Amino acid sequence: MTFRASWLGEFLKHSVLLAGAVVVLLPFYLMLSYSLKSPAEIESNTGGFVGAQEMMTDRRCLKAGNPPEDCEMRPIVYNYTAAFSEAPLLRYMLNGVFVTVSIFVIQVIIALPCAYALSKLRFWGRNVVFGLVIFCLLIPVHAIALPLYIMLAKVGLTNTYAALIVPWSISVFGIFLMRQFFMTVPDDLIDAARIDGMSEFSIVWRVMLPTAIPALLAFGIFSVVAHWNDYYWPRVVITGNRDLMTPPLGLRMFKSDLDGNEYGPMMAASTVIVMPLVIVFLLAQRRFIEGITMTGMK
């Protein structure tokens, strides 16, 4: 009786979990699958996951006046070459790397001393300042996008890397996260460093930073994922110059270039853009999960 009941309970639990997993994974599955299949297979929804991979003809190749035998290729090759040839995907990705890494580095440079001061130094008004930090967490970026844009435009920074990086250089979330972590660092360690002759800045970089690596990794995930995937802000400040586009923005440009049915190359481009994050996550999975569970964030 108890066995049956628990079996039923397990079944229900796993059904719910599986349903959730399907909802989350299905779009990825389709993206990956479409990036492998020919346009005909996508349209008729046949061919399973990888498609039949029958030889197909590249219509644009033909249009360009090439002999038909040169324009024969497998759908997978077609999709991925089209992804890279139709748009400067590599350029977009390098932009993405440069922007996200710059943002993260500057955020750390600013957040660590702030978090240290808010957690370990006693000064008048500390709690008020920390309250302001919490308050800033509540402000959505969309609310201040327009004034921010106007300010950047006034100083002539739109359509520059600076426009993509500067507004994100102070991360209140980073300050908050690191402050919470620093609260757990024993005061004795800081006192020992002071007695050993370190200045307060030395303590931040030589003692707090190395002990905070797990928390920094967690923050790194949030920061890099958020800004790598950000579509809204690059769309606002990058108006003309295609050389500055980040991957999600590039993807959108990409779509308007191709005719409506060409999902294959587009999904191939999406796959390429998502891959770096997935690969990094797989490589550092254990540390990432450690970092996230440690900070109590999900």
Add this chain to the structure above:
Amino acid sequence: MAGITLRQVTKKYGTLSVLNGIDLDIADGEFLTLVGPSGCGKSTTLRIIAGLEAQSTGDVKIDDRLVNDVRPSQRDLAMVFQSYALYPHLTVQQNLMTPLRMRDLNFWERLPLLGFLVPGRRAKMAQIEEDARKVAEALKIVPLLGRKPGQLSGGQRQRVALGRAMVRNPAAFLMDEPLSNLDASLRVHMRAELSELHRDLGATFVYVTHDQAEALTMSDRMAVMMDGDLLQLGPPDEVYEDPQDIRVAEFIGSPKMNILPGESDANGTITCLGLTLDEGLATPQPGKVSVGLRPEHLHVQPRETAECFSGRLTYKENLGSDLFLHLEMAGVENKAVIRAKPHEVDFAAVGETVWFKAESGRMRVFGTDGKRVALTAPDTKRKVG
């Protein structure tokens, strides 16, 4: 090497007063222990000496140099913390080298990568490594040099923390309960080792502990602190034998001193639990007094005799070499404790009445204000309690 002087040092957090004017002279090369229950201000005193905390008023001098506004690192002191506070991301060797790197290398030489380009850095680093190795050899931790603190046992961490304090050859060592995180047997072992280290280095040690046994065994002088006041300062023997305050008497010694209620008359004669004691007040003053008797100065009598204290035995605490008898006595709030050799009291059974006498000349009497009051010499005419 240096002496340390505190003059009228006070510390207030808001309206809460933690230190009420501490005066302390620590001699060059002395092992001085600050001892007291938690919250008595002993750690605060140490942190004020170290410069980690600023005193509200008063002066701190190290070697006659006023250091009130001097940063901790400029005071030439080393500190060992209860939690050891080793840098968790550095190896033992790097931990030992850190204070020297901070002192001997300038800003450019300390920079990662760029520092290697500064001329003369290599020679300095070689010297630092050499110094760290010497200390490691002295503390017998050479095999641990490549490990990180997380891979060390408590005792090993303790040694590394000591080493990190020693490398700089500081003017004085400040130790904040350095042994409290060790297990009992290692603690006893490290007590001896610290005393030895103090003898070898000849440096000034200021040692904070709540453990009166550590204070008694290791220090040249001990300062007993309570509620932000320094109650008594003196060699361990003196503090143990001649406590000047009832709080000191109760805090120092284990098991603690028995305090019995007594009363003195106009002649200075003291009666305690119905018995007249053989010593009286030197300056007679009628009123209540507290009679303090250490457990080892009480002796169990085989049978009831005249002028004996008595109590019901509730518990025999066997320590192997000694037995502690816990007695319930009428008119006494706390249980009295007698220290005895096992063979002397094998007749006593739990639940029965036990008779005992106090050794002559051993009692310490305190007035109602808790201060010690002087006694006359034992008077043979007076009854022996």
